[in-house]
Amino acid sequence: MPKTANKVSFLIESQLPDFINEEYELFSKFIQKYYEQLEIQGQPLDIINNIQTYADIDYYEKNVLNQTTTVNAFVSSTADTITVVDTSSFPKSGYIKIEDEICFYGNKTATDFLEVSRGVSGNTKLGDLYSTSTFVTTQAGSFVWIYCTEHK
Numbered sequence: 001m002p003k004t005a006n007k008v009s010f011l012i013e014s015q016l017p018d019f020i021n022e023e024y025e026l027f028s029k030f031i032q033k034y035y036e037q038l039e040i041q042g043q044p045l046d047i048i049n050n051i052q053t054y055a056d057i058d059y060y061e062k063n064v065l066n067q068t069t070t071v072n073a074f075v076s077s078t079a080d081t082i083t084v085v086d087t088s089s090f091p092k093s094g095y096i097k098i099e100d101e102i103c104f105y106g107n108k109t110a111t112d113f114l115e116v117s118r119g120v121s122g123n124t125k126l127g128d129l130y131s132t133s134t135f136v137t138t139q140a141g142s143f144v145w146i147y148c149t150e151h152k
Helices: 018-023 025-037 044-049 051-055
Strands: 067-074 094-098 102-106 113-121 123-124 134-136 143-148
Touching: 018 025, 025 044, 044 051
Parallel strands: none
Antiparallel strands: 067 143, 094 102, 094 143, 102 113, 123 134
């Protein structure tokens, strides 16, 4: 969603009654964060608002399907920026898996993942009627190879 004026998360505070914003400040922040998550690229509100773009075959370039990239230098376990060869096939923000570690990045440039939260917990496999989901808790570590997990 390129236009910030169209984001529901920016409207939450003005749509809730004043007494809720004043007396239950954490509630309005919770609702705002919930909608921010739904607006991330590839999430439900992004897909609904951009359905014509996603349905257009020309939108999908050859390298959008690339799921791996290589780290340019050693990355310490406390790093919040990860420099790689190319981030063009990754969403603007999302999750990446580095060996056994799950990370969340808030933004990216052509060669950097920015605002990286290390050692995030999450599902590595979603279950269905026949199998259970796999939920893991990860720890920050040092690494040299990176690849993208499935975006849901």
